[in-house]
Amino acid sequence: MTEELFRHDGYQFEFQAQVASTDGELVVLDRTAFYPGGGGQVCDTGTLNDDRVTEAFCDGNGDVVHRVPGHRFVPGDRVWGSVDWDRRFDLMMGHTAEHLLFGSLRRQVPDLEISKIFISPESKYVIVSKDVSWEDIRKALVFANAAIRENLTVTRIVMSRDDPDLLDKVRIKLDRIPEGEEISVVAIGDIDYSACSGIHVMETSELGMLLVDRKVSAGKDGVAIHFKVGDAAAYSATELAVTCLEATEAADSKPEDIVRAVSNMKKELEYARASLKDSARALFSSVRPKDINGTEVYSAAVFGAERTVMADAAEKVKAAGGVAIFVSSGETVSAVMASGSAGADCRSVLTDVLVRFGGRGGGKPDFAQGGIPCPEKAAELLRALEEEVAKSLS
Ligand SMILES: [Zn+2]
Known part of the structure; x- marks a missing residue:
């Protein structure tokens, strides 16, 4: 059994001991100040003579085992142990x-x-x-x-x-x-x-x-x-x-008010988002279609519209047999296309056009979505999508 010096004196970080046994890089001493870890506290590190002790642990039989890579100790050797004190x-x-x-x-x-x-x-x-x-x-x-x-x-x-x-x-x-x-x-x-x-x-x-x-x-x-x-x-x-x-x-606030200020801001932001969503919904449903060879094509760009709002509005157009091209601009630009007409393939139109604008997208022939990184090109993107849809429907 290793005598556990750390039990009596947590401040002893240097000690003399004798090597009791070795096994590869593992060394057992007759006494040690190295805490082998326990109670959630990690083990000590330090040195035995000039060799680093990288780990210490209990072997379950009452011995503390030191891991000392590269050591040349043999049983009976006298060693100086030194625990890394600042760490301990x-x-x-x-x-x-x-x-x-x-x-x-x-x-x-x-x-x-x-x-x-x-x-x-x-x-x-x-x-x-x-x-x-x-x-x-x-x-x-x-x-x-x-x-x-x-x-x-x-x-x-x-x-x-x-x-x-x-x-x-x-x-x-x-x-x-x-x-x-x-x-x-x-x-x-x-x-x-x-x-x-x-x-x-x-x-x-x-x-x-x-x-x-x-x-x-x-x-x-x-x-x-x-x-x-x-x-x-x-x-x-x-x-x-x-x-x-x-x-x-x-936040233009004071330390004692900051928690309330942030919580108010969050509430205001939620309210603003909800009202933006309502407005976007109303704007998309007020779009008047253009007739292209008997297919109704709805297209619009709305600032700050959420993708889910665009998708819902586009799905409605699709269900009535029309084609929807909806674009939303903000920090980036999102585009959603839905088609109830076999003449307009959303996936091929949208992915081709988005790539030209440095963006990407994907989906199915009747529904596709994606985006581009430049907000200033939202209107140009919408025009390009309209042109491609017109071409495929004529
Ligand atoms: Zn404790």
Whole structure:
């Protein structure tokens, strides 16, 4: 069994040890400060003498295995181990911050459950059972950052499974702990108790600052709440604040009003879209047809018409045996053609003409659609389509 130095002292990052066994690039020592990962926290990296340790993991039999590509160790060798300290400290901060964050969120949402934790140098998050409002997150962060400023001690207590205090105070999933086993509990001052055998900082002030910077759906597992701690939190807070101020300026609003302003804008945009849709529908149905050799040809260009509106209007023309050529311009130009006449093949007419304008399209002989990238050519495109339809009908 490897003696696990990290269990007693998370701050020891250099150590001397003896090689117990090797297997290819894998090395087992009699003792190690390399955390093999667990509780959602990724493993440590570092060096053994001058060789890189790229990974450490538990082999399931009580040994910590180090992956050391290219090593030449043999059992009995004395080695100097050195854990990458900046990385380790960031992970310890992340892990402690996760306890503090979830404990603080639970004060706002008492029935909140945690389903997954992930702590790595690049990404730190907890997946919780349901969505948490930004207002609850704001209150949780105020509480957590006050606890950081108060510099509470972070201690490890060993409790027995039968301790009446256990279920009362401690976040724990008892079904995961074998009968009779002692339970390692991490306490943050007297505000948070959680069963955990990971590694943590000793005082909350070491965390500097805690920030939630993203919230994303995690499907059936719930919602992933991403957070940052220490300098990364301060940096991210500055970035987010400036982005918020930029957005505020772009929306002609104030930070305290921006949420309402954006929500009003969305409503106005929905209303404008709906009314544009109605107008486009009315315009297409008011088009007067031209008779070309006994076939009624309807053609029109409407600014901002949605493709579905054009398609519906074109289908009606087709059903009555006519030909529809509808074009909509906006940032790009869309074209829809439908034909109830065997004389006009939508696919061949539309694809040929669109290619001439640098666009593309496709469909069937009785219905085709596509677009071109240049909005200023909408009228020219409509004329070209009209000419081609006239040619095929004569
Ligand atoms: Zn922990």
